[in-house]
Amino acid sequence: MGAALLLALAAGPAQALQSFADVQQEFRSSEASLYDRKGQLLQQVRMNPNERRLSWVALEDVSPALRNALVASEDRRFYQHSGVDWNAVAAAAWGNLWNTKTRGASTITMQLAGLLDDDLRRRTSPRSIGQKMSQVVVAQQLERNWRKDQILEAYLNLVSFRGELVGIHALSRVLFGKHPSGLSQREAAIAVALIRGPNATPARVAERACRILQEQRAAQECKGLEDFTLLALVRTGSNSEVIVTTSAPQLAPHLARKLLRTPGQAVRSTLDAGVQRFANDALRRQLAALVERNIEDGAILVLDNASGDVLAWVGSSGSFSNAANVDGVVALRQAGSTLKPFLYELAIEKKWMTAASILNDSAINLPTASGLYIPQNYDKQFKGLVSVRTALASSLNIPAVRTLVTVTPTTFFERLQGLGFQLRESGDYYGYSLALGSADVSLLALSNAYRALANQGRYSGVRTTLADPAVKMTKVMDSGAAFIIGDILSDRSARSRTFGLENALSTRVWSAVKTGTSKDMRDNWAIGYSDRYTVGVWVGNASGLPMWDVSGVTGAAPVWQEVMQYLHTRDQLRQQVPQKPAGVVERDIRYADKIEAPRQEYFLAGTEQSLITTASSDDISIAIRYPTPGMLVALDPDIPPQRQRIRFAADGLPSGAWRLDGKLLTPPAAKAGKKTSRQSAASDPQLAFDWMPWPGRHVLELLDHKMAVVDQVRFEVRGAVENHAQQKTGRARKNN
Incomplete structure (x- = not known):
């Protein structure tokens, strides 16, 4: 009956067991990473505000000192048991009976089971009897399907340390400023101590780390350990929030923010790390030389002409x-x-x-x-x-x-x-x-x-x-x-x-x-x-x-x-x-x-000259003098429309004509073959023209003798011409 109950409780977690490859593939760093065109890391951007994870680290890239400290402290018979250390379970039960302290009975494999399954994860309260039984079954399933090195590797990448730090990579980079492969015996002891008491004071962490070192016959490393631990944990603030970034390069922050969107994202950019680094340095050298000239900002862009990279x-x-x-x-x-x-x-x-x-x-x-x-x-x-x-x-x-x-x-x-x-x-x-x-x-x-x-x-x-x-x-x-x-x-x-x-x-x-x-x-x-x-x-x-x-x-x-x-x-x-x-x-x-x-x-071809004379390259002056580009004309409602005019004026052109809104304009005087006193001193009589304005937006073009456009302006007329026309029409209807 008890075995049946155990199997029933464990059925759900056992069915949901993932392979090592699946766990590794689904792992997401809290950082998104930007690489250069050759695969060199340029920039990391924090995308997950709740926890800090860095990239997955293979077990062979983790310091042997850390692996030894972890097994010695958390699970001495890790390589002998099949998921559950029954000797440790018996010792824990005996200790509870006589109210004495013993080493915990939870193995690394059992802890990993809790990390892989949300239902088994320990939060603020202790796990229930049913959760503990399921944890045992999942641990045994892991041992049957995973190798020991895979269990240890997954655990080190998924376990929470201090505050928001998850995984040994994030801990090593933030607390010690190095890759996990370079952790010393003292640093490894502090890291393992934080697994048991992630929010403990620096003194308690140092005390725990010293016991781990003593068990490894390295008591000499305890000297100055409290100060060393305090210095490392200064990198975390109140409530154990990490207040420093990792030691990843920070070469292209602006492009990284433009390209990176999701946690764990890895983008291979077109940037060249060498060019990026040199350009950064060149800009800063120049600004340092101009520090007394009230200048503090700059930017550089380098493009490959052919590819646009x-x-x-x-x-x-x-x-x-x-x-x-x-x-x-x-x-x-x-x-x-x-x-x-x-x-x-x-x-x-x-x-x-x-x-x-x-x-x-x-x-x-x-x-x-x-x-x-x-x-x-x-x-x-x-x-x-x-x-x-x-x-x-x-x-x-x-x-x-x-x-x-x-x-x-x-x-x-x-x-x-x-x-x-x-x-x-x-x-x-x-x-x-x-x-x-x-x-x-x-x-x-x-x-x-x-x-x-x-x-x-x-x-x-x-x-x-x-x-x-x-x-x-x-x-x-x-x-x-x-x-x-x-x-x-x-x-x-x-x-x-x-x-x-x-x-x-x-x-x-x-x-x-x-x-x-x-x-x-x-x-x-x-x-x-x-x-x-x-x-x-x-x-x-x-x-x-x-x-x-x-x-x-x-x-x-x-x-x-x-x-x-x-x-x-x-x-x-x-x-x-x-x-x-x-x-x-x-x-x-x-x-x-x-x-x-x-x-x-x-x-x-077709424009070449050998002798350049001043006469053939006279000063270029404006073609249309009036109206001016963008001009706004406001008509006076008290003056009859027939008595309001806008004079189109131009010079610098020997002959030409006007075209307004696509319609060619010919002044009356030109039709009669004579000049009037209203026509100005343009070089051609047609280059001065009096136009009765009409509300709206207009395009005025100046044409040369070949009817090609040589200048163009846009202007707008606002006013009451239409009101005058309506009043005139109304009076005519009344008289009739």
Whole structure:
């Protein structure tokens, strides 16, 4: 009858018995782990707030001192019994009868049974008779189906120690800062003592550990043991909560938070541990050198041009920062001059200008909806007439704004969107300041857009894990124009008018690079590429505070140069100069007025010239003067609609016409073949036109003599024209 009852009580647990392989496979670390592309651990992130487990540890990777201490303390006849130590059970029963202390009768196998089955797990109260009987049966089942080494290995990985620590791996890392394989005899005794009394005081733990050492004939290790135990347990706080992290590397915290989601997750990233570590160190060295310049934050991104793989993702400067959790790779910051290459590429692609075209670096005032826009150069000086090559390489602001007048903010905005910037506002919102980088962009988007230049106009997203599919390239820029921009950005002589010949933008291999500094020196950028890699660097303050006299060439550029040269030195890559694509021709040029020295220049086929004259490259001025982009017109309800007009005005074009909302406009005076006093001094009578406004949003286009659009503005009219018309109609009906 008793045997039948025992079998009935044990039937459920026995049926649920797992294999060793199943237990090992279902084990989940509380940490998620990020590895580099070669399998090297980069970062661990705590995902389970209730307990701390680290990876499963094989028994052969556990210190022999710990295995010996555990068996000696918890289960001396572990290797002889078949799950239940009946000698220990009898001794415990005899001790209970005579009220004397004896060693516990629960074997390691029985304790493991309690760890594997929630119904058998001991919580606040002692196990019931039925639970103890089931525990015995499950222990015997384990012994029949598992090897002794598997039982010991599973126990060490599943047993709870102090507070939230589960498993010998977590205990060893947190309390002793080492792998379980390196535990000393003294450390092993403390670990085993914590199994019996996980929440005991350091003095009680040391006392228990000393008894374990004495039983192992190592009493000499008891000397200073209490202080040693106290020091180890200082790593846990009140209520036995662990207050320190493990000794796992912390190389890529920001990307880890982006990629890791569940406990036990292991992700093989595209990062290269060597590049990641070097980039981290390079950033911190530079910020340490600039500590007196009110700068504490930075970020670095390294991309493989061909694959789009992210090789380094440094989101912050770590200990230098008061906002170390802010990911500077994806944070939005003002772009500064880093958008200029895409503006000039678009102008060259459209064949509106060439690298040899002349732009006027002189004062300019542009009317906008919010007033006059008066851009200035970084040094508050003007260089006069300069070529596009010089204007871009030397990062002159006024020529860039004049170029955007030709390209138009809307067209430039659309190109930036095609390059993955995902700007929040429209081109009209930014206006002409978009040429100088008034938009907020991320280091990730900016670096990847430069990667498209490196790939001669072909764009794709990036990869952060090896499980991501291979990237697919899409052509978004003309390959020839992108090649010409790269050649300009690699030209030391062309950038010397602003930066001099010796600066942090030069590398031992071919590279193209552009710096940028936002308003009030709040952001520094250096973005550039070689034939193999694209490197982007941002430095500044996450708080938005300005730096003190730190520009892109002194702040971000030294880090960019150091990382770029490391990449090519490490890989022992030979210098590779981009090959000229089809459709690009090279010509010897000279300037008629000796504005710049003779040189060889690249052109898109069909735009090449040998003699560059000032007359053929007059100053580019705004085409549509009025209305201004984004202008809001409010009509006066007290003035009859017939007497309200908006004058369309433009200059800088020898002849042309207007088109409003897709409809061609022809002024009455032009039809009559004469001018009126209302027509302004534009070079063609049709370039001044008085229009009776109508409420709504409108698109006004200026057309050249070939009916091609040369400028476009959007504006809105609000008012009571419809009310006037309704009142007039109402009076007519009343009179009838």
